[in-house]
Amino acid sequence: MVQHDALIPTLSIADLPARDFSLALGRSFREYGFAIIADHGISPALLAQAWDLTARFFALPEAIKRRYLVESGAGQRGYTPFG
DSSP states (O other): OOOTTTTTTETTTTOOOHHHHHHHHHHHHTTSOOOOSSOOOOHHHHEEEEEHHHHHHHHHHHHHGGHHHHOOTTSSSSOOOOO
């Protein structure tokens, strides 16, 4: 199943055959740059831990975050500062 939440598609791993899921995922990234994936089986506790670690990283001083900047990554890897 593909639902749309604020224009970003929500893709269910459980409801779509693998080929349809991969096509829908690619389309979502091409059109929106994002996708919401449902029925992935990742526990809410692990997701909460990931969000907590993300918030803690972005709360660090800029000088520390810049240690994770990958110059050749074109924003695809590591930390990408604003500006």
